[in-house]
Amino acid sequence: MSDFLPSAIQLGYLVAASLFIVGLKQLGSPATARQGNVLAAIGMLIAIVGTLLEKQVISYELIAVGIIIGSILGTIMANTVAMTDMPQMVGLLNGFGGAASALVAVGEFWRYLSIPESPTPDATITILLGVLIGGITFTGSLVAFAKLQELLPGAPMTFPLQQPFNAALAIALLAGSGYMLANPENVPVFLGLVAISNILGIMFVLPIGGGDMPVVVSLLNSYSGIAASVAGFILMNNMLIIAGALVGASGIILTQIMCKAMNRSLSSVLFSAFGSGGSAATAGAAGAAIDKTVHSIDIEESAMMLGYARSVVIIPGYGMAVAQAQHAVRELADGLEKMGVDVKYAIHPVAGRMPGHMNVLLAEANVPYPQLYDMDDINPQFDETDVALVIGANDVVNPAARHDTASPIYGMPILEVDKAKHTIVIKRGMSAGFSGVDNELFYKDKTMMLFGSAKDVVAKLVAEVKQL
Helix, strand or coil: CCCHHHHHHHHHHHHHHHHHHHHHHHCCCCCCHHHHHHHHHHHHHHHHHHHHCCCCCCCHHHHHHHHHHHHHHHHHHHHHCCHHHHHHHHHHHHHHHHHHHHHHHHHHHHHHHCCCCCCCHHHHHHHHHHHHHHHHHHHHHHHHHHHHCCCCCCCCCCCCCHHHHHHHHHHHHHHHHHHHHHCCCCHHHHHHHHHHHHHHHHHHHCCCCHHHHHHHHHHHHHHHHHHHHHHHHHHCCHHHHHHHHHHHHHHHHHHHHHHHHCCCCHHHHHHCCCCCCCCHHHHHHHCCCCCCCCCECCHHHHHHHHHCCCEEEEEECHHHHHHCCHHHHHHHHHHHHHCCCEEEEEECCCCCCCCCHHHHHHHHCCCCHHHEEEHHHHHHHHHHCCEEEEECCCHHHCCHHHHCCCCCCCCCCCCCHHHCCEEEEEECCCCCCCCCCCCHHHHCCCEEEEECCHHHHHHHHHHHHHHC
């Protein structure tokens, strides 16, 4: 029996890893995302049970307390956090994952202090990596959370001599790590490296603008996976190594996809302070020649235009998320479909505040998956679309990205709603998006502005469509 248990545990880890891979694959499509989430959860349950059967586990009581506390907190968060605040929660959970990995590294360092044996260079390097990556992930995620929650300004936060300060921190980190390799049990130096790692996480995210937070959250998610994988090497746990590597790799891939959707490099996202709102002046010069005449429309005219169209494409944005208008949007789409209108939804990869934000909101409103179209699939169809209904989106529909070389969003792939026969934009006002760039779509002859809160306006549209 004693020989069977280790083999059974490793076999369980293999099954869990397989479920993780299949779950990640299914998360790539809205139609299979829920099933993929369930499979991954089952895999995690198997992994936890296998770990609890390991001989290294010595206090089931403490583990039970942690499970109970974590389950209570998780249940409360799941039931109280609004869908519009989901990016903040993802960022916060990334930070918790990084903190857990860093604490594992600190615990391993303290374990070596209590035994006669000194850590080998390999063990020291692993501990230092756990502290570094985990610390940066923890504090960086907290700053990202604070920016998304508007506890900190969304604009890039800089101060004089910031780059020399960061360089000094990096040099101190390298010097301290080298010293630890020669003196692996030096407590003051180790604690100093822990502090530096956490400060670096803060300095990493502070200069990044709010418009780039979705990319940062995705990158920090990758970091949390790498930190977990490092923790797996510290604990010699194969499951942690595999799961962390999967999260790290998928996070990096998602980050690259989002950067491609913004036509920007990762380095420019991290170091150019895009999304600060300070680029409006630059874009203003290029857009000065645009006729700034705005064509407004009322609820009744909008309802008639939508109700008597053959095809309508709905473009959701963060404004819809803030107003929590997804259910009203679904009701409007249902009403239009009853009148024989072909309704589709166009989803931009970086619409909202996290990857897949719009998909999550629309799924909550039970919008049929076949009606959701990615940018590459829907763009060729706008030429044949009667009405494009933009709800709270801004930068992702700005035609300046195609031709204005002075614009900071030049080259970013957009949803080409300006090619539709008519465009209705629901927006509170004429404010710019996160990039700080004025949207020339709002001034085009075929564009009608319908001002007001997305939820209230769409609800009124639903009532008017029913009258038709």
